[in-house]
Amino acid sequence: xxxxxxxxxxxxxxxxRERLTLFWFLVFPLFLLALLAAIFGNVGQTTSLTxxxxxxNLDQGRAGRVDFGALVAGAFRELSQPGASGKEPxxxxxxxxxxxxxxxxxxxxxxxxxxxxxxxxxxxxxAGFSDALLKAAEASTGxxxxxxxxxxxSGGRTSSDMALGIIEQVLVRVDRHIxxxxxxxxxxxxxxxxxxxxxxxxxTLGYVDFLLPGVVIMGFFVAxxxxxxxxxxxxxxxxxxxxxxxxxxxxxxxLAGFSLGHLxxxxxxxxxxxLLGRFAFGAHVNLFQPLPMLYLVLSVVTFLALxxxxxxxxxxxxxxxxxxxIVNMPMMFLGGLFxxxxxxxxxxxxxxxxxxxxxxxxxxxxSVGVSPALFPxxxxxxVPCAWIVGCAIVASLRLKWDVGR
Amino acid sequence: MEPAVLMRVSNLVKxxxxxxxVDDVSFSVPKAEVFTLLGPNGAGKTTTLEILEGIREADSGxxxxxxxxxxxxxxxxxxxxxxxxxxxxxEPYLKVREVLRLFASFFRSPRSPDEMLRxxxxxxxxxxxxxxxxxxxxxxxxxxxxLINDPELVFLDEPTTGLDPQARRNIWSIVxxxxxxxxxxxxxxxxxxxxxxxxxxxxxxxxxxxxxxGSPRELTARLGQETIIDFVAAEDSVLxxxxxxxxxxxxxxxxLVSVKTNDLVATLGRLLDWSRASGVPLAxxxxxxxxxxxxxxxxxxxxxxx
Numbered sequence: 210x211x212x213x214x215x216x217x218x219x220x221x222x223x224x225x226r227e228r229l230t231l232f233w234f235l236v237f238p239l240f241l242l243a244l245l246a247a248i249f250g251n252v253g254q255t256t257s258l259t260x261x262x263x264x265x266n267l268d269q270g271r272a273g274r275v276d277f278g279a280l281v282a283g284a285f286r287e288l289s290q291p292g293a294s295g296k297e298p299x300x301x302x303x304x305x306x307x308x309x310x311x312x313x314x315x316x317x318x319x320x321x322x323x324x325x326x327x328x329x330x331x332x333x334x335x336a337g338f339s340d341a342l343l344k345a346a347e348a349s350t351g352x353x354x355x356x357x358x359x360x361x362x363s364g365g366r367t368s369s370d371m372a373l374g375i376i377e378q379v380l381v382r383v384d385r386h387i388x389x390x391x392x393x394x395x396x397x398x399x400x401x402x403x404x405x406x407x408x409x410x411x412x413t414l415g416y417v418d419f420l421l422p423g424v425v426i427m428g429f430f431v432a433x434x435x436x437x438x439x440x441x442x443x444x445x446x447x448x449x450x451x452x453x454x455x456x457x458x459x460x461x462x463x464l465a466g467f468s469l470g471h472l473x474x475x476x477x478x479x480x481x482x483x484l485l486g487r488f489a490f491g492a493h494v495n496l497f498q499p500l501p502m503l504y505l506v507l508s509v510v511t512f513l514a515l516x517x518x519x520x521x522x523x524x525x526x527x528x529x530x531x532x533x534x535i536v537n538m539p540m541m542f543l544g545g546l547f548x549x550x551x552x553x554x555x556x557x558x559x560x561x562x563x564x565x566x567x568x569x570x571x572x573x574x575x576s577v578g579v580s581p582a583l584f585p586x587x588x589x590x591x592v593p594c595a596w597i598v599g600c601a602i603v604a605s606l607r608l609k610w611d612v613g614r
Numbered sequence: 615m616e617p618a619v620l621m622r623v624s625n626l627v628k629x630x631x632x633x634x635x636v637d638d639v640s641f642s643v644p645k646a647e648v649f650t651l652l653g654p655n656g657a658g659k660t661t662t663l664e665i666l667e668g669i670r671e672a673d674s675g676x677x678x679x680x681x682x683x684x685x686x687x688x689x690x691x692x693x694x695x696x697x698x699x700x701x702x703x704x705e706p707y708l709k710v711r712e713v714l715r716l717f718a719s720f721f722r723s724p725r726s727p728d729e730m731l732r733x734x735x736x737x738x739x740x741x742x743x744x745x746x747x748x749x750x751x752x753x754x755x756x757x758x759x760x761l762i763n764d765p766e767l768v769f770l771d772e773p774t775t776g777l778d779p780q781a782r783r784n785i786w787s788i789v790x791x792x793x794x795x796x797x798x799x800x801x802x803x804x805x806x807x808x809x810x811x812x813x814x815x816x817x818x819x820x821x822x823x824x825x826x827x828g829s830p831r832e833l834t835a836r837l838g839q840e841t842i843i844d845f846v847a848a849e850d851s852v853l854x855x856x857x858x859x860x861x862x863x864x865x866x867x868x869x870l871v872s873v874k875t876n877d878l879v880a881t882l883g884r885l886l887d888w889s890r891a892s893g894v895p896l897a898x899x900x901x902x903x904x905x906x907x908x909x910x911x912x913x914x915x916x917x918x919x920x
Contacts, residue, residue, distance in 0.1 A: 211719045212719045212720040214719075215715065215716050215719035216716065216719075219705065219708060219712065219716050222707070222708065222712065223705055223707040223708060226707040226743075227707050447703045448699065448701045448702050448703050449702075449703045449704060449705055451669065451699055451701075451702055452699060452702045452703065452704060452717075452759065453720070454668070454669055455667050455668060455669060455692065455695075455697035455699065456692060456697075456717060456720040456721065456763075457689045457692045457693055457720055457721060457722075458720040459689070611669065
């Protein structure tokens with residue numbers, strides 16, 4: 210055990226003394242976070258996102274007359290269909306299913322989902338909405354109809370704010386349609402949209418909160434992809450590893466020490482990135498919870514395994530760096546680290562869907578509530594685990610620990 | 615009385631495709647002696663040593679070490695051996711003391727790194743990064759690492775290759791100190807002088823085979839009572855015929871001529887007469903007793919450093 214800890218310490222010390230490693234491990238992630246947060250800090254991160262909303266219709270309509278609640282819900286349903294050219298729909302819609310008898314309970318559950326970041330907004334069509342509209346039409350008085358549609362949003366969350374803006378536009382159109390049907394069209398008379406902010410665990414989350422988990426994962430990714438094969442292959446070429454093999458230290462113990470050192474370095478990297486994000490850019494995202502921490506550790510291990518895979522496939526250190534460079538770009542930029550994956554062209558979706566970075570970034574962000582989950586938790590954890598197993602199998606079969614061994 | 619044997623190697627074989635890197639090699643290493651594998655580059659010395667160190671596996675043959683027959687060098691055996699690799703390296707961004715501490719942590723009962731720093735005279739460089747050390751200092755550090763577990767058996771694979779004469783003598787001094795403290799050393803070298811200076815027993819290898827074994831004195835004695843006269847002459851110069859009939863003449867690179875004779879006075883007289891008559895100077899002439907280089911030359915027809 211002593212040897213394992215000494216190896217881990219040596220790995221850390223070497224990385225901190227070597228300027229190139231230090232740059233890629235610490236300076237680059239910090240620089241990237243600072244750059245992106247400074248440039249895009251005030252820009253909504255969800256301009257091309259499909260908004261995750263729920264529409265809960267509590268209105269029963271009025272017998273023999275138009276069911277205006279259904280009309281409003283239908284408008285949102287229409288906008289949740291993919292475009293003719295395969296374009297992403299505007300909304301990912303959640304509605305009560307046929308089994309959801311208790312619509313009020315469904316509404317409550319959707320508001321809870323909104324609070325933890327799984328929904329961008331919840332549209333509530335209140336009971337008696339149709340009645341209220343018809344009464345107003347019959348009375349034909351007043352400048353505003355007393356019917357009100359509630360939109361629940363998560364205050365301070367950019368995606369929620371943007372969803373509200375779009376929902377309001379949709380409701381204005383529906384409103385005109387309704388008024389035209391009732392023969393009461395008047396530009397000044399609109400259905401009132403009542404905004405209700407719900408309590409959120411992430412009330413002040415912004416772009417930097419979206420960015421921070423991505424930069425943390427990118428740091429782990431670069432560290433694993435470049436540092437691991439670099440250390441192994443150069444160590445093999447320069448006969449540094451050979452000096453270990455003539456001692457009682459064996460490959461499993463070496464791996465334990467190496468991995469522990471790598472984990473330590475990633476922890477240091479994470480601490481620096483988090484501190485910069487928290488105190489320089491006001492990030493509030495809470496990564497110190499069990500599920501986010503699980504994603505962080507899983508990310509380190511996944512990219513460590515990926516690094517061993519590269520080392521196993523390359524004959525020389527130069528070849529290893531070439532492979533890492535080839536793999537780096539598509540995996541990093543098609544993993545949704547810096548922008549939502551919804552904007553990835555369909556032709557590149559295959560890479561995105563096979564990319565462990567996609568699942569780790571999505572899982573981590575969803576677990577802290579900065580964006581809705583694209584994949585179930587099982588997929589976000591399972592796909593990286595499958596990568597770890599696959600990399601470990603290939604590395605154990607192919608990786609040579611000594612020249613000519 | 616025969617000295618106790620610490621290691622016995624029998625019929626060791628290692629092939630790489632059609633290349634017989636180690637071909638039926640057998641030898642015994644007595645305890646508390648320096649045993650040297652001597653041979654030119656490619657003779658199979660390092661491959662033999664790497665099998666004994668546990669880096670490579672033999673195709674066949676047996677190794678008895680510390681009284682135990684082993685197929686592979688196991689962890690327990692590694693606790694008792696120390697290895698200086700031919701092309702071993704250390705992390706360039708670790709400091710000298712950190713390297714010793716790191717390697718000490720791999721063993722159950724290591725020596726103190728500070729004690730080892732003194733033993734290899736690197737106390738002043740304790741906090742220097744490995745990458746800043748000179749070749750000789752790096753080699754001393756490598757010896758320190760090889761000795762950090764206070765091993766009973768030490769493998770030194772070409773410990774002075776590439777070092778300047780001063781650094782080489784420093785290493786020799788360390789090796790002599792080790793033998794004085796009762797360590798058993800297996801050394802490989804292609805420097806004849808190193809083998810003669812340090813070894814009690816020499817095993818000469820060529821093309822993967824052992825071609826001669828014994829103490830340096832025993833090996834040179836095989837050449838009889840010959841004396842050797844070396845000199846440098848023009849490569850196209852024609853030596854007197856009278857010499858060919860009484861002496862063995864070997865012409866080497868750079869015009870080096872070695873004349874082996876049992877009658878030094880008569881041969882010297884003939885050579886001087888020939889030089890005067892032909893006008894060919896006997897440049898750099900030296901008279902010496904045979905050494906291991908001559909033994910190798912007589913066995914293979916080639917010089918060691920070719």
